[in-house]
Amino acid sequence: xxxxxxxxxxxxxxxASMRLKTFPGGVHPHDHKHxxxxxxxxxxxxxKRVVIPMSQHIGAPSTPVVKxxxxxxxxxxxxxxxxxxxxxxHATISGKVSKIDVFPHPAGASSVSIEITGDGxxxxxxxxxxxxxxxxxxxxxxxRIGEAGICGMGGAGFPTFVKLSPPAxxxxxxxxxxxxxxxxYLTADDRLMLERTQEVVSGLKILMKILGAKQGIIGIEANKxxxxxAMKKILASESQFRVVPLKLxxxxxxxxxxxxxxxxxxxxxxxxxxxxxVVVQNVATAFAMYEAVRYQKPLVERIISVTGSxxxxxxxxxxxxxxxxxxxxxxxxxxxxxPGKIISGxxxxxxxxxxxxxxxxxxxxxxxxxxxxxxVSLEERNCLRCARCxxxxxxxxLPSMIAQAVKAxxxxxxxxxxxxxxxxxxxxxxxxxxxxxxxxxxDTGKIRHAETLRGKK
Amino acid sequence: MKERYTVSPAPHLHDRTNIxxxxxxxxxxxxxxxxxxxxxxxxxxxxxxxxGILAAVGTEALIQWLRKVPIRIxxxxxxxxGMLLTFNISAASPWWLPVVGSVFAIAIGKQVFGGLGNxxxxxxxxxxxxxxxxxxxxxxxxxxxxxxxxxxVMSGIDPRIVDPNLQAVSAxxxxxxxxxxxxxxxxxxxxxxxxxTLAATKEASLDLGNRIFNGMIDLGTxxxxxxxxxxxxIGEVSVFALLLGAVYLLWRRIIEWRxxxxxxxxxxxxTFLFGGMAGTGFSLSVxxxxxxxxxxxxxxFFMATDYTTSPLTKNGRIIYAIGCGVLxxxxxxxxxxxxxxxxxxxFMNVMTPLLxxxxxxxxxxxxxx
Numbered sequence: 056x057x058x059x060x061x062x063x064x065x066x067x068x069x070x071a072s073m074r075l076k077t078f079p080g081g082v083h084p085h086d087h088k089h090x091x092x093x094x095x096x097x098x099x100x101x102x103k104r105v106v107i108p109m110s111q112h113i114g115a116p117s118t119p120v121v122k123x124x125x126x127x128x129x130x131x132x133x134x135x136x137x138x139x140x141x142x143x144x145h146a147t148i149s150g151k152v153s154k155i156d157v158f159p160h161p162a163g164a165s166s167v168s169i170e171i172t173g174d175g176x177x178x179x180x181x182x183x184x185x186x187x188x189x190x191x192x193x194x195x196x197x198x199r200i201g202e203a204g205i206c207g208m209g210g211a212g213f214p215t216f217v218k219l220s221p222p223a224x225x226x227x228x229x230x231x232x233x234x235x236x237x238x239x240y241l242t243a244d245d246r247l248m249l250e251r252t253q254e255v256v257s258g259l260k261i262l263m264k265i266l267g268a269k270q271g272i273i274g275i276e277a278n279k280x281x282x283x284x285a286m287k288k289i290l291a292s293e294s295q296f297r298v299v300p301l302k303l304x305x306x307x308x309x310x311x312x313x314x315x316x317x318x319x320x321x322x323x324x325x326x327x328x329x330x331x332x333v334v335v336q337n338v339a340t341a342f343a344m345y346e347a348v349r350y351q352k353p354l355v356e357r358i359i360s361v362t363g364s365x366x367x368x369x370x371x372x373x374x375x376x377x378x379x380x381x382x383x384x385x386x387x388x389x390x391x392x393x394p395g396k397i398i399s400g401x402x403x404x405x406x407x408x409x410x411x412x413x414x415x416x417x418x419x420x421x422x423x424x425x426x427x428x429x430x431v432s433l434e435e436r437n438c439l440r441c442a443r444c445x446x447x448x449x450x451x452x453l454p455s456m457i458a459q460a461v462k463a464x465x466x467x468x469x470x471x472x473x474x475x476x477x478x479x480x481x482x483x484x485x486x487x488x489x490x491x492x493x494x495x496x497x498d499t500g501k502i503r504h505a506e507t508l509r510g511k512k
Numbered sequence: 513m514k515e516r517y518t519v520s521p522a523p524h525l526h527d528r529t530n531i532x533x534x535x536x537x538x539x540x541x542x543x544x545x546x547x548x549x550x551x552x553x554x555x556x557x558x559x560x561x562x563x564g565i566l567a568a569v570g571t572e573a574l575i576q577w578l579r580k581v582p583i584r585i586x587x588x589x590x591x592x593x594g595m596l597l598t599f600n601i602s603a604a605s606p607w608w609l610p611v612v613g614s615v616f617a618i619a620i621g622k623q624v625f626g627g628l629g630n631x632x633x634x635x636x637x638x639x640x641x642x643x644x645x646x647x648x649x650x651x652x653x654x655x656x657x658x659x660x661x662x663x664x665v666m667s668g669i670d671p672r673i674v675d676p677n678l679q680a681v682s683a684x685x686x687x688x689x690x691x692x693x694x695x696x697x698x699x700x701x702x703x704x705x706x707x708x709t710l711a712a713t714k715e716a717s718l719d720l721g722n723r724i725f726n727g728m729i730d731l732g733t734x735x736x737x738x739x740x741x742x743x744x745x746i747g748e749v750s751v752f753a754l755l756l757g758a759v760y761l762l763w764r765r766i767i768e769w770r771x772x773x774x775x776x777x778x779x780x781x782x783t784f785l786f787g788g789m790a791g792t793g794f795s796l797s798v799x800x801x802x803x804x805x806x807x808x809x810x811x812x813f814f815m816a817t818d819y820t821t822s823p824l825t826k827n828g829r830i831i832y833a834i835g836c837g838v839l840x841x842x843x844x845x846x847x848x849x850x851x852x853x854x855x856x857x858x859f860m861n862v863m864t865p866l867l868x869x870x871x872x873x874x875x876x877x878x879x880x881x
Contacts, residue, residue, distance in 0.1 A: 079876075080876075082527070084525050084527070110767075163519070239525060294676055311876065311877060315876075321876065321877045322876070322877050323877045323879060324874075324875040324876065324877040324878040324879075326877070380716065393514060395517075395518065396517060396518055396520075396524060397517050398524055402522075402523065402524040402525045403522060403523045403524070403525060403591065404522050404523065405522060405524065406522070407517070407518065407519045407520050407521075407522075407524060408517065408519065409516045409517055409519050410515075410516060410517060423524075430518065430524070431524060432518065432520060433530070433532040436531060436628075436629075437626075437627070437628055437629035437630065438629050439531065439534070439628065439819045439820055440629060440819050440820045440821075440822075440824060441534070441627050442768070442823075442824045442825075442829075443534075443817070445824050445825065445826070445873075446768065446826070449876065450875050450876045451873045451874065451875055452873070452875055453824055453825065453868075453872065453873070453874045455824065456824060456868070471872060472872065473875050476875035476876070476878070479522070481522050481523030483528070484523050484524050484528055485525060485526055486529070487526075488529045488530050488531050488533065488534050489530075489531060489629070490526070490530065492521055494521055494523065495521040498521070508626060
């Protein structure tokens with residue numbers, strides 16, 4: 056589908072911005088979506104080998120159930136969930152398990168992973184098709200989603216099955232689909248909403264049925280007017296749905312900020328969305344849920360944006376989980392020049408990687424290659440106390456005070472200034488004129504605090 | 513392809529502002545005021561400003577060299593301090609006054625605490641306080657301050673609107689109107705003993721006092737104050753020029769609205785209520801006079817907003833600004849000095865750490881326990 060004039064839609068978005076919903080605080084980085092926004096989803100050819108990390112989610116790593124040398128089919132379970140807050144993993148190509156070892160991980164470090172060397176056949180486990188999938192019981196839907204190994208695909212990676220099992224005393228009345236995609240550069244969710252609109256909406260309906268929610272909301276940032284129009288067209292006749300265009304403002308897609316913008320409900324600090332009767336799921340997760348419920352198809356592929364100024368032909372690829380980043384870049388024609396930085400995820404919260412060796416995971420919404428000039432590292436200087444970090448913090452914290460306190464080892468002050476409530480969106484560091492690595496200092500503080508808490512137990 | 517790429521913590525984007533950008537923008541915003549100063553008082557105001565800047569930058573470089581830390585004079589912060597310091601003295605000052613003030617501001621006001629970002633009070637204001645304490649006659653001298661080339665009277669009050677024959681009626685009153693700065697006039701009018709000697713009889717004296725007061729808040733006088741047709745310090749004289757710079761800084765989001773807004777609002781409200789003279793009643797011209805006179809505009813937009821010495825928290829900024837306003841008005845209306853902007857800001861600077869502690873914001877979604 057060809058995209059309309061980018062500037063035209065931008066102007067339309069600006070014109071509407073007075074009426075658009077949003078949250079307090081935040082920043083306005085250039086969205087850089089033009090690199091890949093008009094590239095239709097392309098199916099990435101099968102990789103010769105995939106590396107499936109056992110830790111692609113929040114919670115305990117999955118336990119391998121295959122041995123080196125085992126033949127596996129696409130979609131076959133190769134690892135079990137370990138405990139309640141965990142997910143199973145599946146083979147994403149058919150072939151032979153060639154190695155179970157520690158491999159580089161898309162979030163930076165390394166993790167135990169299963170390497171599968173492909174046979175090039177892509178022979179699948181048997182899938183079914185329930186055209187009347189909406190008639191399935193909520194329990195059955197939930198089971199299929201759990202079996203499919205789905206976790207939040209917007210980045211955090213919380214096991215979806217768990218999110219769909221709220222305690223009985225926390226009724227859910229609203230489901231919000233997160234189609235905000237506020238990270239600059241990324242367009243994977245954008246293309247998904249445009250090209251798989253019906254499927255995403257089905258995912259939303261499944262969610263509402265499981266949770267017994269009366270209201271379904273899709274939040275989309277105003278720089279994606281085509282998606283907003285597409286969603287509105289499908290949902291126009293149904294009163295329990297709302298498509299909410301949101302102002303271009305980072306981090307509009309952060310869970311608490313999105314809930315506030317769309318419903319004016321404030322999730323309590325330290326609490327979960329269910330406390331205000333809301334469950335939020337990413338649009339890609341909703342799509343995966345639809346496939347899992349209708350076809351009993353495990354999560355073996357997703358849309359990923361491979362983009363940035365140095366990528367030869369930025370693309371939105373439908374690629375198998377475990378495909379090495381290097382192959383994705385190759386399929387996009389390689390790079391125009393040597394990149395300055397390799398970012399797994401978006402540039403505001405993603406991870407800089409030392410190489411393209413790591414594989415894409417279930418939460419990999421993007422691979423962004425910045426040029427040397429864009430990736431220049433800025434020298435850290437003394438805090439001026441200019442309070443820009445305070446003014447942009449969407450959580451209403453005092454970032455510079457937390458950072459100073461962590462530096463000085465004064466954890467009590469760091470906690471009082473909001474250490475625990477920080478979600479590390481990076482707005483503060485984005486605007487800091489002294490280039491202080493605020494997020495890094497805050498993260499250091501979070502780790503130190505967690506260690507202290509563990510020590511006390 | 514390289515073997516290994518740079519790994520660094522998120523975010524990987526930055527809006528590309530930096531400290532020099534902030535500082536030089538403030539310097540830029542002060543240029544209209546400097547331009548007006550040169551127009552009114554001649555090139556001497558420029559030379560004095562350059563001397564002040566040179567002394568500040570030289571001191572900064574010397575101390576950074578002695579401290580064996582990187583020399584960062586190009587970041588503009590010492591330039592700004594030297595400029596603000598010189599803006600607080602008269603264009604008739606001796607050449608060494610801005611030099612001594614700047615050296616003190618940088619050395620004692622800033623570098624002894626560890627340099628940029630560590631000073632507890634505004635260095636330029638500390639330098640000014642030092643000069644005021646050491647050479648009070650040069651810093652407040654009614655007769656030594658220079659008169660703008662474009663106007664006849666120091667106070668901006670046209671003597672003819674007080675009395676067509678003011679010089680003949682009362683030489684004392686004439687001297688006051690023509691020789692004192694606006695705030696000096698306001699202060700003098702508070703001295704009832706002095707006022708009662710303005711004319712031959714007590715009644716005539718009081719009447720004359722009231723007429724001077726009314727002249728002080730006359731529309732023509734306010735216009736003179738707005739454009740800068742008055743005696744005063746180099747950088748504080750033209751409200752118009754300072755507002756130009758202030759609007760620029762607000763637009764570029766270099767400064768935030770809370771401090772100047774609440775500072776000016778407080779002064780406005782308090783001087784409206786308490787700024788009149790017995791028998792003159794309430795008038796909106798009184799608070800406008802107080803907003804335009806003295807160093808308030810310079811202080812509210814360029815000094816009280818100093819990053820390092822003002823509170824981090826939003827509510828802290830509001831309390832800080834109201835505190836500045838209250839103190840300024842108290843000093844102007846009851847204190848021994850005609851002007852209170854610099855002392856009130858210095859005082860609130862010292863309160864800043866306390867304000868930050870007591871106004872810590874509640875995190876988004878935090879409820880009272």
